[in-house]
Amino acid sequence: MKSFHLKILTLAAFLSLACTTKVSEWVLLNTVPGQYTLVYFHSTQLSEAIMKQNASISDNIKPANIEFRSVERKDIKEPYFGLYYGNRFFARYNNPGELSTLTTSPLRKKIASEIMSGKLCVLLYLTTGNETKDENGRHVIQNALSESPFRDVITVVELKRSDPGEAHFVSMLLNVEDDLQSIAGPMLFGIFGRFKALEPLLGKGISEENISLMIDFLTSDCSCLIKDNLPGTDILFTNNWDNPATAMVNSILDENPSLQHF
Numbered sequence: 001m002k003s004f005h006l007k008i009l010t011l012a013a014f015l016s017l018a019c020t021t022k023v024s025e026w027v028l029l030n031t032v033p034g035q036y037t038l039v040y041f042h043s044t045q046l047s048e049a050i051m052k053q054n055a056s057i058s059d060n061i062k063p064a065n066i067e068f069r070s071v072e073r074k075d076i077k078e079p080y081f082g083l084y085y086g087n088r089f090f091a092r093y094n095n096p097g098e099l100s101t102l103t104t105s106p107l108r109k110k111i112a113s114e115i116m117s118g119k120l121c122v123l124l125y126l127t128t129g130n131e132t133k134d135e136n137g138r139h140v141i142q143n144a145l146s147e148s149p150f151r152d153v154i155t156v157v158e159l160k161r162s163d164p165g166e167a168h169f170v171s172m173l174l175n176v177e178d179d180l181q182s183i184a185g186p187m188l189f190g191i192f193g194r195f196k197a198l199e200p201l202l203g204k205g206i207s208e209e210n211i212s213l214m215i216d217f218l219t220s221d222c223s224c225l226i227k228d229n230l231p232g233t234d235i236l237f238t239n240n241w242d243n244p245a246t247a248m249v250n251s252i253l254d255e256n257p258s259l260q261h262f
Helices: 004-017 023-030 048-061 106-116 131-146 164-173 208-218 249-255
Strands: 018-022 036-042 066-072 080-085 088-093 121-127 154-160 187-192 221-223
Touching (some): 018 023, 023 187, 023 208, 048 066, 121 164, 121 208, 154 164, 187 208
Parallel strands (some): 036 066
Antiparallel strands (some): 018 221, 121 187
């Protein structure tokens, strides 16, 4: 897994050809969320009941950044659903009941609402249930934001890794990088734009310096090069991203020219 610090420094090198729109605002206004695909794998001809079932599933998920497909494979014993992001396999579901809340959930709604209200980003702290480790991370996040001039335009939310109502969301976050599911420690995700999650800060990587680097990246002027090299993974969600509120960060930067950076 590459260092978050290194990636942000590499991206910062592109900012010399910048426009005046900040990265967070440009992504929200101009990008299209990455597409997910839900595939129903089966080995025999579909019955009328299964076709109706799949049509209903397709209709239910249609408003989100996802499409539904049916694929026949002779090498499987039982039909199942597979969730993909691009070419990456995210999750397997053995029956339609497991797809409930796949494309929406209470916390995803809250995060989208915060972004649409003009906030710079949402910092999502994924906790472990180990109170000592979790509290250490909380302390670092609180200190980092208390020192940041952008603290009022950043929302912090917590999510328990074991939360059953957000199981799909947790699974997507743990697929932002290939090896996250094997890491037991707390994680801090920066979420911005149309629900794009940056690769998380982990363990000792949850530091005031790295949180500041993340904020610096999101408040930097965008560039033509960075538009084609945006980091992070888009989260599956049903939302209308039209007509967001004016980005709050702009008034902070207008009132404090010394905070402008490239």
